[in-house]
Amino acid sequence: MRFALLTAMAAVLIAAAIPRMFAQGNPLYVPLPGGINAALYRPDTNPNPAVGVLTVHRTSNKLASLECTELSKRGFAVLCLNTRFENNESLVDWEKLPLDVKQGMDYLKNKQKVSRIVLFGHSGGGATISFYQAVAENGPSFCNVPSKLVQCDNSVAGLPPADGIILVDAHPAIAVNALRAMNPAVFDKHRPDLVKSDLDPFNVANGYNPNGASHYSEEFRKRFTEAQAKRMSAWIDRALFIRDLMRQGKWIYPDNDAIIIPRAADKATNIFAMDPSILCCTTRPQKLLKNDGTIVTQIVKSVRPPDTSRAKLNGSYDTGARLLTVTSFLSANAIRATDSLDYNKIDWCSTNNSVPCALKNIKAPLLITAMGAHYFVTDSEFFFDTAKSTDKDFITIEGAVHGFTPCNECQGGPYNNSARNFFDYVAKWINTRFGARVEN
Numbered sequence: 001m002r003f004a005l006l007t008a009m010a011a012v013l014i015a016a017a018i019p020r021m022f023a024q025g026n027p028l029y030v031p032l033p034g035g036i037n038a039a040l041y042r043p044d045t046n047p048n049p050a051v052g053v054l055t056v057h058r059t060s061n062k063l064a065s066l067e068c069t070e071l072s073k074r075g076f077a078v079l080c081l082n083t084r085f086e087n088n089e090s091l092v093d094w095e096k097l098p099l100d101v102k103q104g105m106d107y108l109k110n111k112q113k114v115s116r117i118v119l120f121g122h123s124g125g126g127a128t129i130s131f132y133q134a135v136a137e138n139g140p141s142f143c144n145v146p147s148k149l150v151q152c153d154n155s156v157a158g159l160p161p162a163d164g165i166i167l168v169d170a171h172p173a174i175a176v177n178a179l180r181a182m183n184p185a186v187f188d189k190h191r192p193d194l195v196k197s198d199l200d201p202f203n204v205a206n207g208y209n210p211n212g213a214s215h216y217s218e219e220f221r222k223r224f225t226e227a228q229a230k231r232m233s234a235w236i237d238r239a240l241f242i243r244d245l246m247r248q249g250k251w252i253y254p255d256n257d258a259i260i261i262p263r264a265a266d267k268a269t270n271i272f273a274m275d276p277s278i279l280c281c282t283t284r285p286q287k288l289l290k291n292d293g294t295i296v297t298q299i300v301k302s303v304r305p306p307d308t309s310r311a312k313l314n315g316s317y318d319t320g321a322r323l324l325t326v327t328s329f330l331s332a333n334a335i336r337a338t339d340s341l342d343y344n345k346i347d348w349c350s351t352n353n354s355v356p357c358a359l360k361n362i363k364a365p366l367l368i369t370a371m372g373a374h375y376f377v378t379d380s381e382f383f384f385d386t387a388k389s390t391d392k393d394f395i396t397i398e399g400a401v402h403g404f405t406p407c408n409e410c411q412g413g414p415y416n417n418s419a420r421n422f423f424d425y426v427a428k429w430i431n432t433r434f435g436a437r438v439e440n
């Protein structure tokens with residue numbers, strides 16, 4: 001009796017939660033070939049929209065992401081797609097990702113009969129969709145260049161290009177995130193608990209503040225970011241050495257092996273998270289979507305507060321170590337550079353996982369958006385300057401955190417309209433170019 005009562009109560013709670021999660025879009029579970037899962041959200045008031053939006057990430061689960069409901073609510077068919085590498089970075093084989101995106105493109109075009117498709121890439125999804133579009137527009141010649149750490153093959157030939165792409169608070173690549181997350185104070189991979197004090201970003205003598213905003217000197221920044229690139233290069237060289245021995249049949253495994261990098265996990269060491277003056281701003285006036293819905297043009301400065309949790313994260317195994325394989329490291333998590341923050345000293349096309357490299361080869365209309373309470377504002381402006389597209393737009397959403405919602409701890413608020421403002425702007429951008437007509 002007690003079990004039945006608990007079961008009934010659980011059913012009521014689940015039923016109550018579903019309308020809130022799926023209030024718009026009438027989601028439909030869509031299994032696709034190759035172990036790919038997706039959810040289709042159709043507008044309740046327009047079951048046959050002309051425009052489809054495909055949202056995807058490298059590894060994140062997108063089936064119930066905010067854009068799924070918000071964009072379907074605004075009149076679009078939204079396919080929220082999980083790749084074959086869902087929630088497993090160590091399995092990522094980057095050059096296979098376009099084949100997963102193609103499954104979603106084909107479904108929207110052939111099954112849902114949409115006439116236009118827009119790719120939506122949030123965070124790491126930005127690199128995923130820009131890589132797809134660059135290959136779709138240019139063919140395998142874009143991704144099989146010998147100078148790249150990993151090359152694609154001809155299986156990615158003939159991809160259908162999207163009509164437009166939207167980068168949403170995208171980082172330059174998970175490879176660049178990995179580069180910027182390297183703690184260069186580590187001098188012995190077997191004893192990551194021991195660090196060089198003169199390179200330790202958590203040493204108060206270097207400018208660290210455990211209770212507020214850190215302030216690193218220009219001299220320390222330069223030594224630190226150059227040392228990050230040097231440490232990344234050393235791991236690349238080791239991975240290439242192992243890969244070469246595997247190809248010769250001389251390694252302990254013929255196919256792959258583990259790569260474990262201590263004090264290098266994404267978001268564990270980034271000095272710009274602790275010192276908000278780094279990667280703080282645009283270099284010149286750009287558009288800012290204010291909380292009241294107006295748009296101003298000014299130097300845009302991130303309102304993010306300093307993160308004082310990184311020291312604890314960096315020193316642990318679960319949150320500080322990067323657990324990869326030779327394949328996933330070289331294909332998605334490695335990039336050549338001599339400085340982690342100097343755009344001119346990063347070899348953007350040494351990897352296929354690179355937003356700037358892809359944007360140099362894309363002609364489709366492009367919308368670049370940054371969240372004003374995060375640290376990708378400067379990167380987003382760089383994307384805008386780099387992009388080849390002639391129809392391109394860049395705007396920052398005031399007070400929005402990385403996930404679009406308002407920053408409640410940021411100065412200058414409230415920013416209670418950030419998510420609505422963002423999705424309204426995205427919808428207007430799409431409709432202006434592609435319309436939202438009902439297909440007969």
